[in-house]
Amino acid sequence: xxxxxxxxxxxxxxxxxxxxxxxxxxxxxxxxxxxxxxxxxxxxxxxxxxxxxxxxxxxxxxxxxxxxxxxxxxxxxxxxxxxxxxxxxxxxxxxxxxxxxxxxxxxxxxxxxxxxxxxxxxxxxxxxxxxxxxxxxxxxxxxxxxxxxxxxxxxxxxxxxxxxxxxxxxxxxxxxxxxxxxxxxxxxxxxxxxxxxxxxxxxxxxxxxxxxxxxxxxxxxxxxxxxxxxxxxxxxxxxxxxxxxxxxxxxxxxxxxxxxxxxxxxxxxxxxxxxxxxxxxxxxxxxxxxxxxxxxxxxxxxxxxxxxxxxxxxxxxxxxxxxxxxxxxxxxxxxxxxxxxxxxxxxxxxxxxxxxxxxxxxxxxxxxxxxxxxxxxxxxxxxxxxxxxxxxxxxxxxxxxxxxxxxxxxxxxxxxxxxxxxxxxxxxxxxxxxxxxxxxxxxxxxxxxxxxxxxxxxxxxxxxxxxxxxxxxxxxxxxxxxxxxxxxxxxxxxxxxxxxxxxxxxxxxxxxxxxxxxxxxxxxxxxxxxxxxxxxxxxxxxxxxxxxxxxxxxxxxxxxxxxxxxxxxxxxxxxxxxxxxxxxxxxxxxxxxxxxxxxxxxxxxxxxxxxxxxxxxxxxxxxxxxxxxxxxxxxxxxxxxxxxxxxxxxxxxxxxxxxxxxxxxxxxxxxxxxxxxxxxxxxxxxxxxxxxxxxxxxxxxxxxxxxxxxxxxxxxxxxxxxxxxxxxxxxxxxxxxxxxxxxxxxxxxxxxxxxxxxxxxxxxxxxxxxxxxxxxxxxxxxxxxxxxxxxxxxxxxxxxxxxxxxxxxxxxxxxxxxxxxxxxxxxxxxxxxxxxxxxxxxxxxxxxxxxxxxxxxxxxxxxxxxxxxxxxxxxxxxxxxxxxxxxxxxxxxxxxxxxxxxxxxxxxxxxxxxxxxxxxxxxxxxxxxxxxxxxxxxxxxxxxxxxxxxxxxxxxxxxxxxxxxxxxxxxxxx
Numbered sequence: 009x010x011x012x013x014x015x016x017x018x019x020x021x022x023x024x025x026x027x028x029x030x031x032x033x034x035x036x037x038x039x040x041x042x043x044x045x046x047x048x049x050x051x052x053x054x055x056x057x058x059x060x061x062x063x064x065x066x067x068x069x070x071x072x073x074x075x076x077x078x079x080x081x082x083x084x085x086x087x088x089x090x091x092x093x094x095x096x097x098x099x100x101x102x103x104x105x106x107x108x109x110x111x112x113x114x115x116x117x118x119x120x121x122x123x124x125x126x127x128x129x130x131x132x133x134x135x136x137x138x139x140x141x142x143x144x145x146x147x148x149x150x151x152x153x154x155x156x157x158x159x160x161x162x163x164x165x166x167x168x169x170x171x172x173x174x175x176x177x178x179x180x181x182x183x184x185x186x187x188x189x190x191x192x193x194x195x196x197x198x199x200x201x202x203x204x205x206x207x208x209x210x211x212x213x214x215x216x217x218x219x220x221x222x223x224x225x226x227x228x229x230x231x232x233x234x235x236x237x238x239x240x241x242x243x244x245x246x247x248x249x250x251x252x253x254x255x256x257x258x259x260x261x262x263x264x265x266x267x268x269x270x271x272x273x274x275x276x277x278x279x280x281x282x283x284x285x286x287x288x289x290x291x292x293x294x295x296x297x298x299x300x301x302x303x304x305x306x307x308x309x310x311x312x313x314x315x316x317x318x319x320x321x322x323x324x325x326x327x328x329x330x331x332x333x334x335x336x337x338x339x340x341x342x343x344x345x346x347x348x349x350x351x352x353x354x355x356x357x358x359x360x361x362x363x364x365x366x367x368x369x370x371x372x373x374x375x376x377x378x379x380x381x382x383x384x385x386x387x388x389x390x391x392x393x394x395x396x397x398x399x400x401x402x403x404x405x406x407x408x409x410x411x412x413x414x415x416x417x418x419x420x421x422x423x424x425x426x427x428x429x430x431x432x433x434x435x436x437x438x439x440x441x442x443x444x445x446x447x448x449x450x451x452x453x454x455x456x457x458x459x460x461x462x463x464x465x466x467x468x469x470x471x472x473x474x475x476x477x478x479x480x481x482x483x484x485x486x487x488x489x490x491x492x493x494x495x496x497x498x499x500x501x502x503x504x505x506x507x508x509x510x511x512x513x514x515x516x517x518x519x520x521x522x523x524x525x526x527x528x529x530x531x532x533x534x535x536x537x538x539x540x541x542x543x544x545x546x547x548x549x550x551x552x553x554x555x556x557x558x559x560x561x562x563x564x565x566x567x568x569x570x571x572x573x574x575x576x577x578x579x580x581x582x583x584x585x586x587x588x589x590x591x592x593x594x595x596x597x598x599x600x601x602x603x604x605x606x607x608x609x610x611x612x613x614x615x616x617x618x619x620x621x622x623x624x625x626x627x628x629x630x631x632x633x634x635x636x637x638x639x640x641x642x643x644x645x646x647x648x649x650x651x652x653x654x655x656x657x658x659x660x661x662x663x664x665x666x667x668x669x670x671x672x673x674x675x676x677x678x679x680x681x682x683x684x685x686x687x688x689x690x691x692x693x694x695x696x697x698x699x700x701x702x703x704x705x706x707x708x709x710x711x712x713x714x715x716x717x718x719x720x721x722x723x724x725x726x727x728x729x730x731x732x733x734x735x736x737x738x739x740x741x742x743x744x745x746x747x748x749x750x751x752x753x754x755x756x757x758x759x760x761x762x763x764x765x766x767x768x769x770x771x772x773x774x775x776x777x778x779x780x781x782x783x784x785x786x787x788x789x790x791x792x793x794x795x796x797x798x799x800x801x802x803x804x805x806x807x808x809x810x811x812x813x814x815x816x817x818x819x820x821x822x823x824x825x826x827x828x829x830x831x832x833x834x835x836x837x838x839x840x841x842x843x844x845x846x847x848x849x850x851x852x853x854x855x856x857x858x859x860x861x862x863x864x865x866x867x868x869x870x871x872x873x874x875x876x877x878x879x880x881x882x883x884x885x886x887x888x889x890x891x892x893x894x895x896x897x898x899x900x901x902x903x904x905x906x907x908x909x910x911x912x913x914x915x916x917x918x919x920x921x922x923x924x925x926x927x928x929x930x931x932x933x934x935x936x937x938x939x940x941x942x943x944x945x946x947x948x949x950x951x952x953x954x955x956x957x958x959x960x961x962x963x964x965x966x967x968x969x970x971x972x973x974x975x976x977x978x979x980x981x982x
Contacts, residue, residue, distance in 0.1 A: 009820055011812040013776030017890040021120055029904050030082065030125040034582055034595050038079035042599050043070040044576055044638075046607025046615070047132075049087045049568075050111035052096065055118045056765040057784070057796055058647035058758045062606045064781050065644060065790050065852060067124045069604060071886035072847045074125075075910035081599060082125055083579040085132035086112055089140075090568050091227065091235075091243050094491040097522045104491040104522070108135060118768060123777045123889050125906065132578045134571030135491070139578065141513035142590035143570050144496040146622065148506045149629055150214040155183040155262035162262075162628035168211060169204075172196040183262035185210040185217070205503045213259045213625065214485065216504060220328050220394050221484055222355055223251035228524040228531075229488040230255065232567065232614065236355045250328060250352045255486040256495070256564065260621045264288050264478040267620055275640040277791075283612045289479025294463045296402060296472040298323065298375040301383060305331055307375055310397040310477045314466070315458035319404035322385040322420050323375055324368065324411075326394040327351040335386060337372030344369050344388065351390045359390050363410070366417040378471045389414060395481045483618065485567060490522045490531035492565030498540035499560050511545045514561070532563040573619040574626075576602050576637055596632055605638040612643070642850060645792040646757065647784065649764030652718045653710035653752040654729070657693075664696045664706070665735070668742040670722075670750040685742070692740045710752055714763040720799060724749045755795045766796055778888035779805040785852040785887065804856065808891055811863050811884070815877060815895050823899060828873040830921070835865045836876050837917040843883050844913065852887070859884055874899060879911035927952055928979040929961050937978075945972045952978050 024030065045066050048059070070082035086108075093104040093111075100107075112133070119126070132139050153162040158181050171180055176192040188210050196204070209215045221230045226246035230253065235242050260267075268288050271281045293312035300307060307323060325332055327348045336344045347369040351359075368389030375384040384402075391410060392401055403411040405422040415422050466472025494514045496507040507514060517535035525533040532538060541548045543557045552558045574590070580599040581591040601623075619637050626632045657666040672685065693703055717728040726749055730736050743749050758764055771780050782804040788794040815823055828836075839862040846855040862880065871877065878899055885892035885905045896905040922940050925948070926933045935957050939948055949970050952958055958980070968982030 009816045011809050016894045017777050020890045020893045021123060029906060030127050031129050032081040032127050033079060034598055036079035038077055040599055041073045041078040041080050042603045043080060043082045044602045044605050046611060047085045047087050049090050050108060050115045051092055052111050053760045054114045055768055056758055057768050057771060060122055060768060061647055061784050062644035063124055064784050066606045068852060068886040071125055071906060074906050075882060075908060082127060083130040084126040087572050088133045088135040089492050089571060094489055094522055121772050121777060122780060129583055130579050132575055137513040137515045140493040140571060143493050144512050144514060145509050146574060147214060148496060148509060150625060151212055151506055153213045153629060154211045155213060157181040162213060162625050165208060165212060182211060183259060202501055202503055215257055216254060217257055218252055218254050219257060219484060220250055221253050221255060222248050224248045230484060230486060233357050236357060239355050239358045248355055255484050258483040258485050260483050261478060261480050263621050263624055264480045266624055270636055274636050280612055280643060287613045291477045294472050295475045296466060300335060301374045301376055303335060305334060307400050308398045309400045309402045311402060314462040315455045316404045316407045317462055319406045320377060320384060320402045321405055321423055322387055322403045324387045324389045324392050324401050324403055326392040326399040327388045327390055328394040329399045332388055335371050335373040340370060340372035344371060354390060356393055356395060359393060366413055368414060378466060378469055396479055397477060486564040487567050488524060488530040489565050490519060493570050494565055495562035497562040530563045569615055569618050572615055573622040601634040601636060602638045603640060605641045606644055609643040644790050648755050648793055648795045649758035650795055651754050651756050651762050651764040652713050652715045654713050655708050656711050658707045658709060659698060659705060665739045666692055666696060667739060669744040670752045671744050672742060689742050692742060712763045718751050722751050722753060724751050766798060775801050775805045778808055778890050782856055782887055786856040788853055790850050790852060807860050814863055814867055821898050822872055823874050823877050824872050826873045828876045831869050832871045832873055832876045833917040835862055836880060837914055839883060840911045840913040881905060882908045882911055923975055925978050930981060931979060934961055945974055948972050
């Protein structure tokens, strides 16, 4: 009976689907366990072999937990809004919903054929109106919330309105914009409705404001920092500039401290926690206010070292700082504007990362030092970010390397602020007491005491105060795209109004094109039916807008992270009960939050911070009962591809369409005129129109080629390469002396753009899903990066065939009710112990090795005992579920193996009851004898002397003595 893996896998995938084997229940006496993957964006390229790595790991754990008696929720869905589908729609004119649906079908087929134990009954798609109805609802809750610092939580905005009516805002300890003006209760009650709404926008947790954004003109949309790589858009590689736009923003900064403290309550890796801590960026220090000479303006700066204030010799503002245009003198205007234009082309991420480039421009203006009253030059420089701190720094060249480099580069005077010229900067940093010139109150203090006193003196002057600052900025929430969640917002006299939740969802309208309008509006500006009728509570034609009962709707859409910030709650509710709640109270109470979350490290900041923020808001408002969404989080590593490169010849920077075998990479420079290869290459160059003089100007470069054209010996299929693209049809190839064409190999990220993608469909067809699952785990530790090598999968595939033969042979099933031997039991129980430890520690790669050892040992023992071989299948089933189900069924079981209990480890089977003694004669070992571990020395000697091999060795002689070391050796002397 052969191992026909394709038939077996198709059979059990059909069985699981028809029987809903992995459907979770919200009513169970079992303890709950919620396993979740970061759900995929369904791209047109489908899955490659790198994508399932995390899914396989989570599936192993989910299956293991079912065996251990847990009610497991392991759902899956699709993050189906996004820029790629919209870009494809722009190129083809096809509606994104159509391409998204097609892509989802491909993903679903590929996921199913790998055998994941997903509860598909709870599938979610962020682009479905019944789903994004609740994303819109959450947006409304944010709009209707403010953050109360006294209670350290969000509350309904109506509570703040009541405070304003009674007391005004003078004693309101709440999070708000920096430019809020004080008003009394009398003032508030006298304000117009529009004025009140304008003020409330400065307090709401989602608000409209003009802000600096990353604008991509080619894509026609704002991009988040994590959507930009090396100054260009991650999608398409297009230029990105900084631009001021009125955008919806989320006041995530209000939760900075709680986001920081919450990290102590979750089981995440230290590196991941540190990444979030750095992103939140807590700093304790002071704000200092510098008056600007000849202006009424003040420049606010934040510093963690207020004791260094006497070292300030200039100030630097971010180029985008709102005061730059007001302060710049006429003489410096042209230079400043040119610098601002240049800086706008660099992303904040690039500016933060660039610690070497020194650039800036003097504004011509001066500030006044708070204490000395001396003039302080005001510069702009792109190393200062408008989004961090106040967008301005007080530069202390003697205490900060970057300030020193800037001052040195632009010849700004660097005063020695120490009275004692021999005092080191190290001493100034607080390790010793120092004397500071111009200071009559900081002398003789270390930096901590000096900082406190400096703050005290600044507060007396009304030019500073102690403050805790965070790097975390409010999140821009608007996108100028079509394929995203519409905002449930319409505008009355320019002020945003929320559509009542009972009228949601507000669905995307049809548009003719998916591009911004000619006037620069987002794609929704092209919609003809995109106005809100407040009388009939429905979307109507734009022609009906009268600004009395029918108003304009918001033209922006939400970003991709909106739907992914709460999807884990949607899975908790069974699909049939989703109805009019985003998740029922009972479902939220039962499942609480995610026990195990597995996904890529690229989401360490954006997605994880935003989802944690939204969960805290929902908790504050009483909609959920947990503070953190994900208890344990593991970032799986990446499976890398082995790319193939061909050597291409260039002349004057342009391709000659000439390609050389990689082992001839040095080309004519290393080939003498007598070498026939030189003559071959010479003739090829001549055929491309080059002269002898041109040959020395030829340069070489490596370009990617499709790995499917290359064999295991790194030899290129030239015909396949030439037929790959039209431009390669007439390419010329210089082969090596053996007549073959070699490529170069390099391990890098697996990507369609690098042509190194391995399709899991092919692997499953050739080796089976169980082989793919085992191999991906066998490659190495889950968190590490590891290269893919298709040739290596044959090893695990051969293991599965050996496993199959342990149970069946040509005559059928060979498992029986034979009594297991001690060796059988020992092999089984050491395997149980190791596999359980490995799964609990997510060391899946070592489990695969353990399975191989167990099958080899049981094969050598000729084990046929069902008592041994049935529990072995349960151990293997999380890793290779199809073969395990098939063999489990052949053993006479009618239920799925997923219902079987995980085998219990019994330590007694690993305790040695006997010892294999080496029996020596005059120090030379002649044979071994197995004896009980509990025998005395006399009993051991008696047993050895009575053995037939001992009698034969002695040939009737009486030994002089017998040396017995219990548990070790027996040596017969004489």
